[in-house]
């Protein structure tokens with residue numbers, strides 16, 4: 271019979287079932303003695319208490335990543351975990367969000383996930399909150415040591431990032447105000463895990479330019495020199511469909527329409543010796559869907575949990591600070607230190623400059639802001655030192671400030687003037703300094 275030695279020297283029966291003693295024996299082995307990379311301050315007894323009774327962890331998101339993270343944390347010996355999610359379970363979640371069953375459809379994800387993990391891992395306490403992260407204030411976030419995000423929304427990530435960095439900035443001398451923020455993300459076969467130490471490492475906002483805009487292909491490539499199956503599908507939907515069907519729109523959910531596009535795209539692909547046009551790819555390109563892949567979630571969630579474990583135990587140095595994973599062709603991971611941006615509106619101290627020409631209309635300034643990749647804003651409102659320049663809402667203010675849109679930059683501003691940009695997706699006010707160029 272197999273027996274597993276635990277830290278205190280006694281032996282427990284590993285075959286007896288998933289009792290606490292056996293479940294935690296593996297974890298105890300890792301934290302009962304220092305390893306080659308362990309921090310000097312490592313103290314096994316203290317580490318055990320810290321992991322088992324002091325460390326409070328928050329998981330944001332109980333979807334594809336969140337389910338994995340919750341189960342991993344519970345099985346790694348974390349004892350108090352909170353989880354926030356605003357969604358209810360949909361039948362389409364069941365293939366990968368493995369804490370949910372058909373009978374749970376319609377119920378809050380956070381609540382069902384908490385019930386399931388508590389039932390399967392006795393001794394762990396999971397506190398669910400069904401709602402938005404914005405419902406909670408600084409005092410709520412202050413109670414946690416580690417915050418792990420398994421989100422699919424840029425907006426929510428920006429909000430929690432700005433909140434956590436701000437807590438550290440408000441009280442820089444208070445060690446407890448520095449929360450380790452671990453962020454996981456997946457997109458199809460690609461994913462990443464990163465560690466954010468507020469004000470110390472780069473933050474989420476520092477790296478917004480890593481985000482992809484919606485994929486679009488140059489029309490000349492689609493029309494003349496296709497190289498990818500996607501080009502053929504785009505050709506069928508963007509050029510061939512209107513030529514044949516006139517004003518009739520494509521209905522993404524109509525199988526006959528998808529079938530028609532598939533046939534056209536396949537014929538074109540054959541002419542150009544391109545392979546890979548399939549039904550699901552056609553549907554994906556037309557609907558612009560990137561499928562959620564369970565194995566990518568599992569890998570990224572494991573990486574996030576491992577970082578949380580390292581924070582809670584100091585058993586090994588944590589990730590510095592960005593790990594990317596790609597399973598598109600083979601399996602590849604790469605780790606690097608993403609650098610802090612000095613003009614990051616959340617964690618940087620320097621003001622951000624924008625080069626503009628003074629004979630441009632204000633309208634063009636707004637377009638420039640929308641096109642700036644690392645700002646990720648859609649409907650910015652502007653104000654200057656003297657008051658509103660252009661407000662997108664409410665309607666009365668929009669009407670009153672609309673005449674400013676056609677005025678020139680030079681009429682409204684001096685070189686070096688500051689403007690404040692607000693937008694629904696910005697969790698903060700963005701200050702920008704205008705720099706006139708010829």
Ligand SMILES: [Zn+2]
Pocket residue numbers: 472473474475476477610611614615616617618
């Ligand atoms: Zn930053």
